[in-house]
Amino acid sequence: MIISLEKQVALVTGASSGLGYACAEALAQAGAAVVINYHSQQEPAESLAARIRERGGQAIAVGGDVSQEADVDALFAQAINAFGRLDILVANSGLQKDAPIGEMTLADWNKVIEVNLTGQFLCARAALRQFRQQEADPALSRASGKIIHMSSVHQVIPWAGHANYAASKGGIDLLMRSIAQEIGEERIRVNAVAPGAIKTAINEDTLQGDAGQKVLELIPYGRIGAPEDVANAVVWLASDLSDYVHGTTLFVDGGMSLYPGFRDNG
C-alpha cells in the first residue's frame, strides 16, 4: 500500500540535518508540503527545500529556536502564511550536552531541557492551536491533526553521563501521553518515535570504530540504524494507516530497548 500525504502540510523542527532532514524528505516524497525548520544551519535546509521544489513538491525553510516562544510563534505563522494550514508536526529538534552528573553545569542541564523538552511543548501547543483553528478536512486525513514527538530509547533506558538528555526524553514520554489523553477526543493524534542508535551528527563520535562495535552489541537486530528507518516510521505515524494509534511510542531501535545485556544471563 502506498502512503499518500497529498495536500497535507507538515512542519519538521531541526530539519537541516540527521533525522529531521530525513523526515522532511520522506514526508515530501509522500506528497506533503513541508516546512523545514533550522536553527543555525540555513544552507542545508534551504537546499533541501530547493531540491523538493525541483522535484515538483512544495517546501520552505524557516529559521527559529524551538526553545523560544516568540520564535515558535513566528515559525508557525510563516508556515500558515505559506501553505494555509498545518496537518502534521514532527517535533524533532534535540541536542546533547554530556557530563558526569557531578560535573554537569546548570547551564548544560537547562539548555538540554529547554531545547529537548520545552521546545517540544511549545511546538505541540502551537500545532494544537492551529489544528483547533482550522477546518478539519476528512478528505485529507481521518485525524484533525497529527503530532509526532521525537523521543529516544533513553526515555526508558537510563544513560550514565547523559542525565540531562535522559531526563528530557523521559519527560517527552509523559508530555506526549498527557497531551494524547487530553486532546484525543478532538481527533488529534499524538504519538512519539523513540530511535535507538541512528547514524547522524549527534553521535558521530560514539558510532565509529571500537565504540561503534560496542554499540552494535547493544542491538539485537545487529545493525546501526539509518535516518530513513526513523523517517519511514514517522511517515506511517503521520498517515491514516496508523489512524488508531494514539498515545504510543514506537521504538525504532533494532531491539535496543530489549536490554540485550540480559540475553546470556539466565
Ligand code: NAD
Ligand atoms: P542532529 O544533531 O543531526 O539533529 C538535531 C537537530 O536539532 C539539528 O538540526 C539542530 O540544528 C536542531 N536544533 C538544535 N537546537 C535547536 C533549537 N534550539 N531550535 C531548533 N532546532 C534545534 O541529530 P539527530 O540524531 O538527527 O537528532 C534528532 C532528534 O532525534 C533529537 O531529538 C535526538 O535526541 C533524537 N534521537 C537521535 C538518535 C540518534 O541515534 N541519532 C537517537 C535517539 C533520539
